[in-house]
Each structure stands twice: as structure tokens, then as C-alpha cells.
Amino acid sequence: MLAYALKRLGLAILVALFVSAVAFALLRLSGDPALAIAGDGAREADIELVRKTYGLDRPLAVQYLDWLATMLKGDLGQSLYFKTDVWGLVAGKLPVTFIIGGLAILFALALSIPLGVLAAVFAGTWLDRAALVIAVVGQALPTFFFALVLMMLFSINLRWLPVSGSDTWAHFVMPTIALGYYVTPPIMRLVRAGMIEVLGSDYIRTARAKGLSGTSVVLKHGLRNAVVPVVALSAVQLGYLLGGSIVIETVFALDGLGYLAFQSITHKDFPVTQAVLLLLALIYVLLTLAADLLNAFLDPRIRVA
Amino acid sequence: MDGTITKPAAATPAPLPAETALPRPPTVLQRVVSHPGLVAGLVLLGLCVGMALLAPLASPHDPYEQSLGQGLIPPVWYEKGSWAHPLGTDNLGRDYLSRVLYGARISLLIGVSVMLISGLIGTVLGLVAGYFGGRTDLVVSFVITARLAMPVVLVALAVVAMIGGSLLVVILTLGLLKWDRFAVVMRSATMQVRALDYVAAAEAAGAGRLRVLAGEILPNVFPHLIVVATVEAGSAILLEAALSFLGLGVQPPLPSWGLMIAEAKSFMFFSFWLIAMPGTALAALVLGVNLVGDGLRDVFAPEGRA
Numbered sequence: 001m002l003a004y005a006l007k008r009l010g011l012a013i014l015v016a017l018f019v020s021a022v023a024f025a026l027l028r029l030s031g032d033p034a035l036a037i038a039g040d041g042a043r044e045a046d047i048e049l050v051r052k053t054y055g056l057d058r059p060l061a062v063q064y065l066d067w068l069a070t071m072l073k074g075d076l077g078q079s080l081y082f083k084t085d086v087w088g089l090v091a092g093k094l095p096v097t098f099i100i101g102g103l104a105i106l107f108a109l110a111l112s113i114p115l116g117v118l119a120a121v122f123a124g125t126w127l128d129r130a131a132l133v134i135a136v137v138g139q140a141l142p143t144f145f146f147a148l149v150l151m152m153l154f155s156i157n158l159r160w161l162p163v164s165g166s167d168t169w170a171h172f173v174m175p176t177i178a179l180g181y182y183v184t185p186p187i188m189r190l191v192r193a194g195m196i197e198v199l200g201s202d203y204i205r206t207a208r209a210k211g212l213s214g215t216s217v218v219l220k221h222g223l224r225n226a227v228v229p230v231v232a233l234s235a236v237q238l239g240y241l242l243g244g245s246i247v248i249e250t251v252f253a254l255d256g257l258g259y260l261a262f263q264s265i266t267h268k269d270f271p272v273t274q275a276v277l278l279l280l281a282l283i284y285v286l287l288t289l290a291a292d293l294l295n296a297f298l299d300p301r302i303r304v305a
Numbered sequence: 306m307d308g309t310i311t312k313p314a315a316a317t318p319a320p321l322p323a324e325t326a327l328p329r330p331p332t333v334l335q336r337v338v339s340h341p342g343l344v345a346g347l348v349l350l351g352l353c354v355g356m357a358l359l360a361p362l363a364s365p366h367d368p369y370e371q372s373l374g375q376g377l378i379p380p381v382w383y384e385k386g387s388w389a390h391p392l393g394t395d396n397l398g399r400d401y402l403s404r405v406l407y408g409a410r411i412s413l414l415i416g417v418s419v420m421l422i423s424g425l426i427g428t429v430l431g432l433v434a435g436y437f438g439g440r441t442d443l444v445v446s447f448v449i450t451a452r453l454a455m456p457v458v459l460v461a462l463a464v465v466a467m468i469g470g471s472l473l474v475v476i477l478t479l480g481l482l483k484w485d486r487f488a489v490v491m492r493s494a495t496m497q498v499r500a501l502d503y504v505a506a507a508e509a510a511g512a513g514r515l516r517v518l519a520g521e522i523l524p525n526v527f528p529h530l531i532v533v534a535t536v537e538a539g540s541a542i543l544l545e546a547a548l549s550f551l552g553l554g555v556q557p558p559l560p561s562w563g564l565m566i567a568e569a570k571s572f573m574f575f576s577f578w579l580i581a582m583p584g585t586a587l588a589a590l591v592l593g594v595n596l597v598g599d600g601l602r603d604v605f606a607p608e609g610r611a
Contacts, residue, residue: 011450018451026463136342136599140592142543144550145566145584152577236453243456247547261459262551265466273463281454 004296012289019281020071024064026277027270071278081269089260090275096166096256097249100175101241105234107180108187113223113230116191120226121218123196131192135185143244147178147251164253171254179248183237190233194226228298235291239284336604343600349593353586357409365391366400368407368560373398377576392582395565396572404560405582411561412542412590415476419541420534422480427487428530432518434488435495445488452485458547465553475554479541490533494526528605535598539591546587562587 034051042050051057055066070077076086119131154174155163165171198204199222207217242257249258257276264272337343356363375398379386386393392402434445457479464478498504499522507521546563548554555561557568562583569579 011447014447015451015454018447019454022451022455026460029467136592136595137588139595140539140588142546142550142563142584142587142591144547144563145580145587148566148570148573148580149584152573152580156574239454240456243458246456246458246462247551250551262462265462265553268466273459277455277459277463280456280459284454284456 001296005293008289008292008296012285016282016285019285020068020278021064023274023277023281024067025060027274028060076275077271079264079269079272081264081267082272086271086275089272090257090279093255093257093260096254097242097245097258100172100179100245100249100254100256101238103172103176104179104241104245105183105238107176108184108237109230109234111180112184112188113191113227116188117195117218117223119188119192120195120199123192128192131188135188138181138185141181143178143182144247144251146181147174147248150174150178151252164251166252166254166256171252175245175248175252175254178251179241179244182244183241187230187233187237190230191226194229195222198222198226228295231298232288232291232295235287239280239287242280242283333604337600340600340603342596343604346593346596346598346600349589350597351593353409353413353590353593356406357413360403360406360410364400364403364406365389366403368399368403369558371397371399377572377579379576380578393576393578395569395579401579401582404565405562405586408560408562408565408583408586409590411472411555411559412545412587414472415479415545416538416542416594418476419479419483419545420538422477423482423484423537423541424487424530424534426481427484427533428491428523430484430488431491432495432522432526435492436499436514436518436522438496438499442492445492449485449488449492452482457482457544461544461548462551462553465548470548470552470554470556472555472559475545475548479544483537483541483544486537487530487533490529491526494529495522498522498525528601532598532602532605535594535601539594539598542587542591542594 034047034054034056055063058066074087076090078084079086079089082089115131115134119128122128151163151174154161161173162168162171195218199218204217204221207221208214212221245256246258246261248254249256250262253259257279261273261276263269264276331339337347372394375390375394376396378390378394378398380393380401381388381391383393390400390402392400392405394401395404430445430448434442461475461478461482465474468474468478504517504521507517512520545554545561546566549561549563550567552567555564557564565583566580569576569583573580
């Protein structure tokens with residue numbers, strides 16, 4: 001287990017480093033940062049001075065290593081648009097995004113696990129078909145369109161929920177549904193497929209033969225085994241959620257990381273874009289690492305492979 | 306693809322003795338027709354393709370022609386609607402039916418071209434990793450993992466913002482980003498096929514690596530490729546719509562469905578149909594594409610679904 005964990009950790013660190021290099025290169029290609037810092041209408045001499053002061057005249061590799069070193073010290077630089085410390089800015093937006101991401105994945109699990117189990121137990125019946133329709137529609141519905149439909153229905157027509165903002169819990173209801181429904185289909189399909197496989201296995205037949213009740217067999221023996229791969233998928237989906245929250249946060253004007261990312265992109269505030277990209281990548285890497293380790297812990301066969 | 310799929314059905318014409326005769330395995334066409342999801346998907350997809358092809362004939366007006374006095378006319382089934390504009394007009398007085406019809410062209414173009422670019426990259430990476438294994442596989446798997454760690458929406462938004470939004474930029478950006486699932490699926494499918502006897506036979510017969518990859522492995526992982534390709538085309542269409550909706554995708558005055566929803570957002574409280582039409586069209590197209598993908602997976606591997 002330890003050897004596997006170390007190997008997996010090494011890979012995670014390599015991926016994080018690789019992504020940081022890509023983020024650096026990508027945002028460096030976005031145009032001359034000296035020009036962006038100096039502002040519009042700056043004279044050639046001013047731009048040259050900025051280049052010298054910020055060390056932008058050095059080779060790219062040196063600049064990257066320097067940037068990486070300052071970043072590892074916790075210094076993400078200054079925002080060009082908001083004129084504040086990037087780390088403070090980003091840290092202030094994290095809670096909102098974590099709340100939406102967490103609520104959305106809980107919503108997705110609360111919907112997909114019961115539906116997946118029901119679809120598997122009643123495979124081939126109308127219940128199975130209804131669950132399939134929910135999944136298929138969820139995969140085809142554009143999140144931003146679904147969000148606008150929810151807004152129209154619950155905020156404008158029924159007046160139950162506030163249109164946008166992130167001040168109260170009521171503000172999080174529609175974003176949670178819009179984002180959660182988006183990741184429900186893959187989880188539900190996995191639960192259904194896993195349950196069908198498990199329910200056909202020998203130990204379930206043994207459990208039934210022992211005279212255990214149907215519910216007990218399905219939930220205690222079946223679900224417990226079918227749920228193992230769901231852990232890994234949920235972690236991956238949570239990563240997708242954080243990416244997808246850019247769209248949803250912008251639609252609902254939720255003051256989180258996604259909205260900040262969108263603002264930084266439209267204002268060409270590259271230190272902030274870089275920081276958000278790195279942070280989201282880091283969260284994804286940590287999530288998949290945690291999921292892999294948890295899976296290896298739950299299923300010893302994985303550790304060997 | 307045809308050769309590998311129809312072979313089992315075509316190989317049974319010789320009548321077997323009566324007592325051992327098995328029911329003829331259904332042909333591909335029979336399997337397609339008896340799959341309701343696949344039929345529904347093909348109908349939806351066919352409708353959208355028809356809209357795209359017939360847009361110049363079926364459109365009552367030029368989708369770009371503005372007439373400011375004619376803005377925000379509701380669809381014909383509302384009291385103030387008229388048959389001159391069956392789906393009404395947008396705030397600039399452009400005929401909405403024409404714009405929705407032409408919008409199908411943009412979405413289909415995006416779906417197909419992104420699928421081709423990302424499919425080419427992902428298939429090559431997956432085939433190479435799965436066939437050669439070892440260090441090659443390690444490198445490719447690492448690149449896949451790193452790519453997955455970066456959220457597509459964020460990277461695409463940043464790239465489009467720096468280069469400037471246009472149809473071509475969106476296609477190239479998404480094409481260069483969305484190869485991950487192709488690579489993952491092709492890699493594992495190639496690994497399975499690689500271990501089979503006919504690959505070993507081809508190698509023993511002296512076939513070169515390229516010949517084995519292109520002649521033996523690729524045709525046999527093709528069903529997987531088709532399934533991933535449809536699903537990815539659907540997801541590319543949704544991504545373009547999201548980018549255009551955020552203003553960092555296809556630019557006005559092109560009638561992209563995502564862009565049309567963005568343009569109609571300020572009028573949504575009074576004229577929700579301006580959002581509902583392109584939104585429904587988008588959902589219907591992606592639903593069709595996904596149903597076809599799901600259906601093809603069942604048709605190719607009927608034993609895969611319990």
C-alpha cells in the first residue's frame with residue numbers, strides 16, 4: 001500500500017508541475033505582459049523599464065523557475081485589474097465555489113444513487129426507462145440554458161428564489177440544481193451498471209439463499225460493493241464541476257472562483273487567470289489522488305496493478 | 306467497419322441441419338431498427354441535418370437582415386404574432402426562424418470538425434500507447450492525466466480571449482483540447498486487441514508496425530471509436546454554445562445558438578421564447594447525437610448491456 005501511495009503521489013506532483021509550466025506558457029503567449037502592466041498609451045521607454053523591473057527580459061525558462069519559486073512561497077503576484085494581492089483575492093472566492101461544488105455533488109449523489117439502484121433492481125421496467133430518460137436529458141441539456149429556465153420558473157414566475165447573487169442559502173439552490181444535474185447522468189449509469197453486475201454475482205445468491213430479505217440484500221450486500229467505483233468517479237466529477245462552475249457562477253453572478261476566472265479573462269488579468277487555472281488543476285490532482293488511494297484501500301487488487 | 310460487423314451475419318447462409326439450426330443472428334439493420342433510442346436519435350439528428358441543409362430554402366428571410374422597426378415580434382401562436390415571422394424576430398428585427406435554422410449549420414460544423422481534430426490526435430495517441438506499451442505508454446498516460454487536470458472551459462475561454470473569438474479559433478481550440486477521451490478509450494481498446502492471436506499472426510507473417518496498427522488494430526477498435534466520436538461531438542457542440550454564451554466564442558452577427566441565447570438574455574423576462582427556441586434546438590441536437598452514440602454502443606456490443 002505504501003509503495004503504491006508513494007508512486008501515486010509522485011505522479012500527482014509531476015502532473016502539478018507540468019500543468020504549472022503549461023499555465024505559465026499559455027498565459028505568456030497571451031501577449032506582452034509588459035504592455036499589459038504599463039497600460040494603454042505607454043511610451044516605448046516606459047515599457048522597456050517595466051520589462052527590466054519585472055525581469056521580463058530574461059529567458060522564459062528562468063522566468064518560469066523564478067515564478068514557480070515565488071509561487072511556492074505563497075506569493076501569486078498582483079492582480080492587474082483588481083490591483084490587489086492575487087492570493088488574497090482567490091482565497092476570498094474559494095468558499096463560495098467550494099459550497100456550490102460540494103452541494104452540487106451531494107445533489108447529484110442523492111439523485112443518482114437511488115435512481116441507479118432502482119433502475120438496476122427493476123431493470124427493463126418503466127422505472128429503468130424513466131431513470132434512463134433523466135440521464136439522457138441531463139447529458140443533452142446545456143447547463144446555462146437549464147439555469148436560465150430555472151431562473152425564469154422559480155425567480156420570475158413563482159418568485160420563490162432570488163435571481164442572482166450569493167448572499168443567502170436561497171441563492172445557492174438553483175446553481176446547485178443546475179450544476180448537480182449536469183454530473184448526475186454518468187454517476188447514475190455507473191451505479192446502475194455496478195448494481196446489475198453485483199446483483200448477478202454468487203454471494204448475492206448466497207445471501208438470498210440464506211433467507212435475507214430483498215432490501216437487506218440489495219442495500220447491505222449489493223450497494224456496498226457497487227459503490228466502490230462511484231467514489232473515484234465522484235472525485236473526477238467534482239473536478240469537472242469546478243470547471244463547469246465558471247459558466248454557472250457567471251449566469252447567477254455568484255461571487256466565486258469561476259466568476260473571478262471569467263472576469264480575469266475578459267479583463268486580460270493574466271496573473272489571476274493563471275492562479276485560478278493552477279488552483280483548479282491542483283484541486284483536481286488532489287481529488288483524483290485521494291480517490292485512487294481510497295479505492296486502493298477499499299479494493300486491494302488495485303494496489304498490485 | 307462494415308466488414309467486421311456484418312461478417313457473422315453474412316457467414317451463415319449455408320443451411321444447417323434442421324436439428325442444430327440456430328436462429329439467424331440479427332443483421333446490423335435489424336438491430337438498429339429494433340433499438341428505440343437509436344431510432345429516436347437518428348430522427349432528431351436527421352431533423353437537425355435537414356435544417357442545416359435546407360436553411361437557404363426554408364428560411365423566410367435573410368438571417369442577418371435587420372429591420373429596427375420590426376424588433377421583438379412574438380411567434381405566430383401569440384396574439385401579436387404574424388405568419389411573416391413564424392418564430393417572431395429578435396431585438397434587431399432579424400427573423401428568428403431563419404436564425405434558428407442557420408444556427409444548425411454552426412453547431413453541426415463545430416461538432417463534426419472538433420470531433421475530427423480531437424479524434425485524430427486522441428486516436429493516434431491511444432493507438433501508439435496501447436500498442437507499444439512500456440515507456441511510450443507511460444509518457445502518453447502522463448500527458449492524458451495532465452490534460453485532464455486542466456478544466457477545458459477555463460483554458461478554452463483564456464485561449465479564445467487572447468487570440469480573439471471566431472469560428473475557426475473555437476474549432477481549433479476545442480479540437481486541440483478535447484482529445485482526452487479518445488486517447489483513454491483507444492488506449493485500453495488497443496491493449497485488449499493487441500493481445501489477440503490475429504495480431505500475433507500478422508506480426509509473425511512479417512507485417513510492419515504501421516501495417517499492424519492500421520490494418521489489424523484500427524479496424525477492430527473502430528466501433529469504440531465511433532461511440533466516443535458521437536459523444537464527443539455532442540459535448541463539443543455544448544462547449545461551443547457555452548463559450549459563445551459567455552461572449553468568448555463565435556462572434557456576432559453569426560447565428561450560433563449559444564450566442565443567440567446570450568443576446569436574448571436581457572429580454573428574457575418578457576420574451577422568454579427568444580431563449581427557449583435556440584435552447585431547445587441545442588438540447589434536441591445534442592440529445593439526438595447522444596442517443597445515436599448510446600444506440601451504436603448497444604448495436605456494436607449487444608452483450609455489453611444487461
